[in-house]
Amino acid sequence: MTSGPYEATAHDFTAATTRPLLEQACRIASLDSSHVRVLRHHSNAVYLVGHPSHEVVVKIGRPGVDPDQDLHDARGLVELTRWLTRHDVPTTTLLDTPPQPLFIDGHVVTLWHYLPQRHPITTQAIAAPLRALHQAPPPPITRPALDPHTAITRSIATSRILTARQRDMLLDRLDRLMPAWTALCSTSTARLLHTDPQHRNTLWRHCTGRPLRSVEQTATQAVLCDLDDITLGPVEWDLATIEIHHRRFGHPTADYSAFCRIYDRDIRDWPGYPDLRDLRELRMIATNARKSLPDSPQAAEVHRRIDELDDPPNQRWRIL
Numbered sequence: 001m002t003s004g005p006y007e008a009t010a011h012d013f014t015a016a017t018t019r020p021l022l023e024q025a026c027r028i029a030s031l032d033s034s035h036v037r038v039l040r041h042h043s044n045a046v047y048l049v050g051h052p053s054h055e056v057v058v059k060i061g062r063p064g065v066d067p068d069q070d071l072h073d074a075r076g077l078v079e080l081t082r083w084l085t086r087h088d089v090p091t092t093t094l095l096d097t098p099p100q101p102l103f104i105d106g107h108v109v110t111l112w113h114y115l116p117q118r119h120p121i122t123t124q125a126i127a128a129p130l131r132a133l134h135q136a137p138p139p140p141i142t143r144p145a146l147d148p149h150t151a152i153t154r155s156i157a158t159s160r161i162l163t164a165r166q167r168d169m170l171l172d173r174l175d176r177l178m179p180a181w182t183a184l185c186s187t188s189t190a191r192l193l194h195t196d197p198q199h200r201n202t203l204w205r206h207c208t209g210r211p212l213r214s215v216e217q218t219a220t221q222a223v224l225c226d227l228d229d230i231t232l233g234p235v236e237w238d239l240a241t242i243e244i245h246h247r248r249f250g251h252p253t254a255d256y257s258a259f260c261r262i263y264d265r266d267i268r269d270w271p272g273y274p275d276l277r278d279l280r281e282l283r284m285i286a287t288n289a290r291k292s293l294p295d296s297p298q299a300a301e302v303h304r305r306i307d308e309l310d311d312p313p314n315q316r317w318r319i320l
Contacts, residue, residue: 018045018060018107025058025109029098040200042291042320044228048114055114056095061228063106074101074108080141081227089136090129090223092203115223121202123246123255125222127262129202130242133224134191134235145185146193146233148283149178155286161299162289166306173282173309180275188234194224197238198245201226239267240280248281248317277313285309288320 015038022045026033031049040046045060064070078100084091094100095111102109152174156167194201205221246256260266267273285305292298301318308315 013041013045013062015041015045018047021045021060021104021107021109022047022049022058024104025060025102025111028102029056029095029111031056031058031111044226050114055116057092057112057114059110059112060104061108061110067103067106070106070108071101071103074103074110076141076143077101077228077230078110080139080143080230083139083141084133084136084227087136089132090205090221091133091227092223092225112225115203115205117204118206119204121199121204121222122258123199123242123251124258124262125204126197126199126202126224126242127259129222129224130194130197130238131263133194133230134238136192139192143192143230143232145190146195146231146237148181148279149174152283152286155290159286159289159292161292161294161302166303169309170282170286170306173278177275177279177282180272181279184234184236184272184276188236190232191235193231193233193235193238194227195229195231195233195237195241196226197224197241199251236267236270236272236276237280239263239265240273240276243267244277244280244284247314249319250316281305281313292320 018041019036022036023033025031026049032051033049035049035051037048038046039048039057044062047058047060049056049058061070061074078094081091081094085093092115093113095113098111100110102111153171156162156170159167162170201224202222203225205223207221242259243256245251246253246259267276285302288298288305289302292302298320301320305317
């Protein structure tokens with residue numbers, strides 16, 4: 001268990017601190033840890049373990065302020081992930097054994113089937129699995145409602161890189177945008193959301209057996225991954241996230257047009273889009289401000305994004 005209430009940041013959530021946790025998880029799951037590769041070390045520590053004939057993804061979560069809540073949420077995620085599989089929503093899948101989730105020294109650990117990637121994900125590819133998620137029936141597993149206000153204020157309060165002026169400016173911006181969010185929630189039907197659908201949270205699955213009946217019968221299928229924050233809320237949040245990643249990170253315009261055609265909606269045509277876009281971008285900035293160390297390249301990018309908040313929304317961002 002953790003020694004006290006804290007949230008790990010880039011300073012204390014590193015490969016040096018998570019590798020011992022990985023070794024423990026491998027012993028529990030009878031995995032060979034002699035071949036290990038870091039796939040990502042950001043919001044979670046994501047390791048690839050094993051030989052090419054049997055590779056497993058081990059995901060280690062950051063410890064939060066309430067370990068009991070972390071474990072409760074992780075159990076709900078495991079149940080929800082398996083429910084999504086039964087309902088043909090294209091997602092990554094958990095190992096059947098050992099019983100999941102694991103809980104090691106205050107960290108939630110989950111183990112997933114590895115999907116080798118042969119070519120990059122496109123914006124267009126995300127449309128089918130995201131639409132399947134949004135069209136899924138209400139799950140029997142309780143999920144919290146999406147709450148950007150709490151997430152943004154918490155990130156601003158715990159950031160090590162923001163000045164007092166920046167904190168005030170970001171909070172003022174949040175206050176201006178929240179009425180639009182409240183109005184959206186009061187008039188829309190809450191659906192299952194990924195909350196951060198994007199290229200790095202989608203993978204190709206190379207189908208060798210019968211494809212899922214809800215997707216086109218092809219040799220490859222895009223599936224959603226990084227499912228930790230699946231929740232309930234307006235689908236506009238996910239659609240805004242896709243558009244922001246397309247625009248801010250320089251993905252091809254034709255690729256986004258294809259996404260809109262497959263999903264059958266272009267969020268930019270919705271009158272409420274500008275306010276939701278600004279709220280979603282504020283969430284992205286606040287989250288990265290919380291995770292960044294002072295005087296780091298990541299902090300410099302966050303400061304640049306804040307300085308450009310009132311500029312036209314076509315400035316490119318660097319991926320963090």
